[in-house]
Amino acid sequence: MESNGTRNHPADCDVTVQLSDCGREDARAVFETLDRVFARCDVPAPGPEQAHDHEPTVWMATFDSSARRSGEPGPPNLSTSVTTLLTGDHQAVATVERALGGLFEVRSAGSVSGEHEKEARLHLTSRYVTH
Template identity: 70%
Template sequence: MEKKATDNHPSDCDVTVQLSDCGREDAQIVFDTLDHVFVGCDLPASGPEQRHDHEPTVWMATFDSSARSGGDLPGPPRLTTPVAAVLTGDHHAVEEVEKELGRLFEVRTSESVPGEHERELRLLLAPR
């Protein structure tokens, strides 16, 4: 995992994003898109392309919802297939990431699990 500096940010701003039902290219598109909006705390290393059919079943990265990176997107993100996403973190932090994903992708909320201190949100991301 790559580590980006986010100078002593509060941990309740961190949102873990887990992606599944997709390949490396679509996972990278989602993470790169989020990285243009939020500062990524832990991003998956790009690594060499895999030469076989086996891909990880879950891709994961953490973003600081309080730190905007201010980067401009080169264009609308283009997924090749819908991507299942699970957001986990503080209620407000998850809400911030959900809003941005809704602005960037077609989002269908499939399930929200509230907790006392944390919220888990399951989404299906599709290209617009």
């Protein structure tokens, strides 16, 4: 098993999460929520919006699916549906997909499986809790 150069864990536990069709606040909500579930392998979530910034087309972060944190965060609010692409080892992608399913309303938009890697495309929306 190959190891990730920046962390001491197997690289096949890493899942790249790409978000599109959303603004900075929705990207930050998804990534901060995942930060409370899994260890992040790269840079922090997008910072506050600045007037001179241009919004990227795709937001991206990598999470270690084997580094599960204790406790479950509450479901975050999103202003719109967020298109999400998960890429990584089959089991690692399934682990992150299950976690997202517990936090958001998730609609699958298809997946592609290779010999060593899987891509899963999802649409995330806020999960509304009724009291």
